[in-house]
Amino acid sequence: MDTLVSVEWLLANLGTVKVLDASSHLPTSDRNADAEFAAARIPGAVRFDINKIADRNSDLPHMVPPAGEFASAMRELGINDHDSVVIYDDSPTFPAARAWWMLRLFGHSNVAVLNGGLRAWRDAGGVMETSAFSPPAMGNYSMRPPVGAQIIDMAAIRAMMSADSVGQIADARPAGRFSGETPEPRPGLRAGHIPGSKNVPLSTLIDENGMYRDAASIRAAFEAGGIDPDRPMITSCGSGVTACGLTLGLALLGNEKVFVFDGSWSEWGSSDAPIETGS
Numbered sequence: 001m002d003t004l005v006s007v008e009w010l011l012a013n014l015g016t017v018k019v020l021d022a023s024s025h026l027p028t029s030d031r032n033a034d035a036e037f038a039a040a041r042i043p044g045a046v047r048f049d050i051n052k053i054a055d056r057n058s059d060l061p062h063m064v065p066p067a068g069e070f071a072s073a074m075r076e077l078g079i080n081d082h083d084s085v086v087i088y089d090d091s092p093t094f095p096a097a098r099a100w101w102m103l104r105l106f107g108h109s110n111v112a113v114l115n116g117g118l119r120a121w122r123d124a125g126g127v128m129e130t131s132a133f134s135p136p137a138m139g140n141y142s143m144r145p146p147v148g149a150q151i152i153d154m155a156a157i158r159a160m161m162s163a164d165s166v167g168q169i170a171d172a173r174p175a176g177r178f179s180g181e182t183p184e185p186r187p188g189l190r191a192g193h194i195p196g197s198k199n200v201p202l203s204t205l206i207d208e209n210g211m212y213r214d215a216a217s218i219r220a221a222f223e224a225g226g227i228d229p230d231r232p233m234i235t236s237c238g239s240g241v242t243a244c245g246l247t248l249g250l251a252l253l254g255n256e257k258v259f260v261f262d263g264s265w266s267e268w269g270s271s272d273a274p275i276e277t278g279s
Contacts, residue, residue: 001086001111001112003113004252005086007114007116007120010126014042014043018084019043019045019085019086021046021087021090022050022098023088023089023090023091024049024098025091034047036090039130040130042121042126043129045088046077048077048099056069060266060267061266063240067106068143070106071141074103074141075140076135078139080140081141081144086112087111088117088121089118092210093241093245094206096114096117097113097245097247097248100113101248102149104148105151106143107143108141108144108147113248116211117210119209119210120209148251149247149260150258152260153263167231167234168228168232169233169234170198170200170225170227170233170235171199172246173237177238178192178279179193180278184269186238189266189270190275191277193277194276195275199225200246202245205218205249212249229253233250234261235250235260235261236268237265238264239266240266247260
């Protein structure tokens with residue numbers, strides 16, 4: 001499969017792939033992704049909850065879990081090693097990209113994101129499943145080496161900053177949050193951004209229908225933010241979700257030399273690390 005698949009492709013191949021619903025919403029959204037999934041979903045979909053498939057020992061939101069816990073969660077979702085997996089969401093933060101990145105981080109190569117998500121499925125007249133959810137049969141998912149996905153933590157970034165070797169950091173948050181003019185949706189965080197980082201809001205990669213733009217437009221969005229999309233970089237955001245949306249966009253351009261800052265601003269903004277404000 002390609003990194004992105006269309007609704008038309010999924011309609012034609014629904015019986016041959018495993019479908020995961022990775023919807024997740026910001027604390028201020030007043031939406032319940034679990035309840036929405038229970039009420040209506042793409043037929044056969046299983047719930048990939050980024051808040052539960054996460055490091056239970058971390059105070060930060062939806063951090064990457066230990067490898068064994070991730071593998072166990074995938075088996076419970078019915079995922080097998082050789083399955084083709086398509087992930088969708090119904091959220092402007094694009095958590096499907098986060099699930100896509102996590103599967104690749106833990107070695108699953110045949111995984112794609114549904115371009116346009118649940119909105120595109122509905123717009124195309126796709127049937128919705130509304131009956132009671134039935135858990136799938138246990139899968140045989142096992143751990144494998146990462147496939148074009150890398151992760152980085154705050155200690156490594158700070159060490160590179162001290163050595164003046166951090167390179168490019170692309171921040172996916174909206175411009176107001178990056179500059180520090182808009183408060184963070186999570187309490188207790190300072191406003192601003194990592195020193196030297198550049199702002200490439202995820203929204204600039206997405207069109208009015210909620211779909212990723214073409215490659216030329218994605219490249220232009222990174223360049224407008226002062227980022228060379230062909231060079232290695234770190235992606236960051238509020239809590240490691242929309243950073244994966246940027247990472248997916250870069251993969252569409254052929255750049256997999258990208259490290260996701262898992263803790264992102266939830267970690268940096270709550271620490272004593274240096275910050276900058278302004279655009």
